[in-house]
Amino acid sequence: MKKLLIPLVVLVLVVACKKEAGKPVPNVIDSIAQNKTDSAGTIKNIANKEAVLKQTNDEVLKALKNKDYTSFAALIHPEKGIRFSMYAFVDVKGDKHFSKADFEKYQPTKTLFTWGAHDGSGDPYKATVDDYLAKWVFSKDFTASQYSLNKFIGGGNSLNNLKEIYPKDDFTENYIKGTEKNGEMDWKTLRFVFEEFQGKYYLIAVVNDQWTI
Template sequence: MKNFIIPVLALTLLVACKKNPEKPVPNVIDSMAQAKEKNIETAAQKKKTDVAAVKTANDEILQALKSKDYKTFTSFIHPEKGISFSMYGFVDPKEDMHFSKADFEKYLPTKTLYTWGAQDGSGDPYKATIKDYLAKWVFSTDFTASQYSFNQFLAGGNSLNNLKKIYPDQDFTENYIKGSEKNGGMDWKTIRFVFEEFQGKQYLVAVVNDQWTI
């Protein structure tokens, strides 16, 4: 009886195979790889779009500072997080000046003096109105003629640069003015803008100046 069952089972399988001819089976691994590549391409394309948007914002902000168009500058301040200012490369969230967008707009036209930090060398507090700080410190030289970089530092001095530690998830730009030969290149200056996207637009969350320090 057992010997009879085995041939019948084999015959049943053979008939089933004839009724259901073998079809090509999709290569699951290849499909997953293609999907992954597509996601990478999409992400890369989105990053390119973001990079272009950041560059555009960077240039518009520089032009606004050059022409003292502070209304345009203010329009780039993050609506929810506001903006912080660092006099030098070391960012100190506890000590650096910070404004909400509303407060910046409110006090921009006033003669209110703020202490923005301590001047390198003397250690004296640097006091100025918002407009004077923007004109005399932030845009102390024509940065529209600077060398641009995205998420990369071009300048480096003897002070600690902790921007990436404080803003690990944000994009930043650097606008670098090379130092002169007569001063051994030590009179370089740079301005960094830290951006964060909000509702499809790139906004400023920080402005960081840097230069050679004693």
């Protein structure tokens, strides 16, 4: 009886192996190739996004340097408008905010706006749109600055809450190192916050930063 059972068991095992062998086996090579393709596409998209943001950043700087505020206005978010922060701390309620239409309306005028308060004295800073952009925002030639994307370069004793206020948005930084004469404390940096809208990146915030008392 035992002699008959052994060949039977062997036969069952052989049939089972044949059935298992008949099952479709995932194509490992194709899977790896697909993963590589997906990774390459992701890297390409990231690189493209970074290039677009750098280009847009440079367009904003060029417009500010040339005082071409028509071109600057064209880069303002059509729906969210733009907020200006005098220092690193973004005050959602206190900082000056314009819709795109209001910016275009008031930019050519001599209307004075309160943009915030001077650090130290606490005195309100009042200026026209043109003066604020030329004398405060672009107080130095930031076209010759050090650039970074989503990374802070400059930092002092002023609270920086940009990432808390704009957690899902991309920002660029344009940093000018301080001079040895002043112990490098006269550094300045200009940050732009961008948000994508209908396939294009627009400005939603302009944040200045510098050493504060």
